[in-house]
Amino acid sequence: MAKTAVHFGAGNIGRGFVAQFLHASGYEVVFADVSEELIGALQRQPSYQVREVGEDAKTHVVDGYRAINSGTDEADVVAEIAKADLVTTAVGARILAAVAPVIANGLQARSGSADRLAVLACENAIGGSDMLADEVRTHASAGNAVFANCAIDRIVPEQAAGTLDVTIESFFEWVVDRTPFDGNVPDIVGVTWVDDLTPFIERKLFTVNTGHAATAYSGAERGLETIREALAEPELEAEVRAVLGETKQLLVEKHGFSAEEQQAYIEKTLNRVSDPNLRDTCERVGRGPLRKLSRHERFIGPAAQLAERGHAAEHLLAAVGAALAFDVPEDAESAQLQKLLSSGRPAADLTAEITGLGADHPLFPSVVEVFERRLAG
Numbered sequence: 001m002a003k004t005a006v007h008f009g010a011g012n013i014g015r016g017f018v019a020q021f022l023h024a025s026g027y028e029v030v031f032a033d034v035s036e037e038l039i040g041a042l043q044r045q046p047s048y049q050v051r052e053v054g055e056d057a058k059t060h061v062v063d064g065y066r067a068i069n070s071g072t073d074e075a076d077v078v079a080e081i082a083k084a085d086l087v088t089t090a091v092g093a094r095i096l097a098a099v100a101p102v103i104a105n106g107l108q109a110r111s112g113s114a115d116r117l118a119v120l121a122c123e124n125a126i127g128g129s130d131m132l133a134d135e136v137r138t139h140a141s142a143g144n145a146v147f148a149n150c151a152i153d154r155i156v157p158e159q160a161a162g163t164l165d166v167t168i169e170s171f172f173e174w175v176v177d178r179t180p181f182d183g184n185v186p187d188i189v190g191v192t193w194v195d196d197l198t199p200f201i202e203r204k205l206f207t208v209n210t211g212h213a214a215t216a217y218s219g220a221e222r223g224l225e226t227i228r229e230a231l232a233e234p235e236l237e238a239e240v241r242a243v244l245g246e247t248k249q250l251l252v253e254k255h256g257f258s259a260e261e262q263q264a265y266i267e268k269t270l271n272r273v274s275d276p277n278l279r280d281t282c283e284r285v286g287r288g289p290l291r292k293l294s295r296h297e298r299f300i301g302p303a304a305q306l307a308e309r310g311h312a313a314e315h316l317l318a319a320v321g322a323a324l325a326f327d328v329p330e331d332a333e334s335a336q337l338q339k340l341l342s343s344g345r346p347a348a349d350l351t352a353e354i355t356g357l358g359a360d361h362p363l364f365p366s367v368v369e370v371f372e373r374r375l376a377g
Ligand SMILES: NC(=O)C1=CN([C@@H]2O[C@H](COP(=O)(O)OP(=O)(O)OC[C@H]3O[C@@H](n4cnc5c(N)ncnc54)[C@H](O)[C@@H]3O)[C@@H](O)[C@H]2O)C=CC1
Pocket: 008, 009, 010, 011, 012, 013, 014, 032, 033, 034, 035, 038, 070, 090, 091, 092, 093, 095, 098, 099, 122, 123, 124, 152, 153, 154, 155, 156, 157
């Protein structure tokens, strides 16, 4: 009998990466999403294409899936989870709390089954599956599930409207913590199973995502539209390289990557994000600035660790300053950020609320200065 995977989030990474790999691994994929437009299209159309660009580009056809609107037909999703082999998500880290009740109900509906359900939150976040597990446990015991953290890396820019097809870079990395599975990991092609995820997720988040977001915020501040255009500005590229020089210091010191290996990873990242075949905008990459400025994310996360080790993080702090200037009214978090910054509240309060840093943290005073400069206009 075919294995079944229930996948939450039929967006870019969901269709273009996670579902394609699950399909290639022999799973029947059941998409769950709250977008009626997407779910309707998936229900009407029996297949879609994932088109790689760049070196060794291939086109993959994904078919044999089903799709359920988890907003309107939650009971159907619960029934699928009750008999599924795997649950994955690619909805955004801050949406995990919204999908948790459905997963909890699905776990309760499996109470007769001896098989523990594997759950992978494929989000850009440290400990994404742990976050999901914590949320699920507020609704159900979840003892019959195995939550494993992962790092997922593949650039999928905004796609053309009105098509399910996805244009994507050919590079990918999907690294999953094997330790929760007691030697019985799910069979998924392309996954690298590791005993210690921390070096991989920190290297990914603090290089690819730090560099990408720093480019986006500086590019947006200068009125540039695409990431490629932004990195073509020598001064901006030098700033981004300086930011990545700081995270390199942390990653080399903390995780023992060699300096040469980390520099090669940086060069590969800068090539990937400025791929001429993928038009990616500063707006998309900068989306969600409140999440990106939070405590364990791509700027404050490494800057705090550098400060704890007695190192400077002036370029990361400059990137924080550029992030504070990200003003895109269509992006809910950007609108909320700008509202907070114009609220008249003191810089120290805003620093604590937005970054989650405690006033006693060694990084705190320098972040307050960044906020003060922004408030002073
Ligand atoms: N696009 C990229 O290049 C990469 C994205 N990621 C991560 O993957 C995740 C998804 O990103 P994208 O696919 O780019 O975003 P996206 O916006 O294209 O897709 C997110 C999907 O989640 C759906 N959704 C929202 N709320 C939901 C709910 N309550 N229940 C079910 N579905 C819901 C949305 O309707 C949308 O279809 C994020 O955590 C992102 O950080 C990770 C690596 C690369």
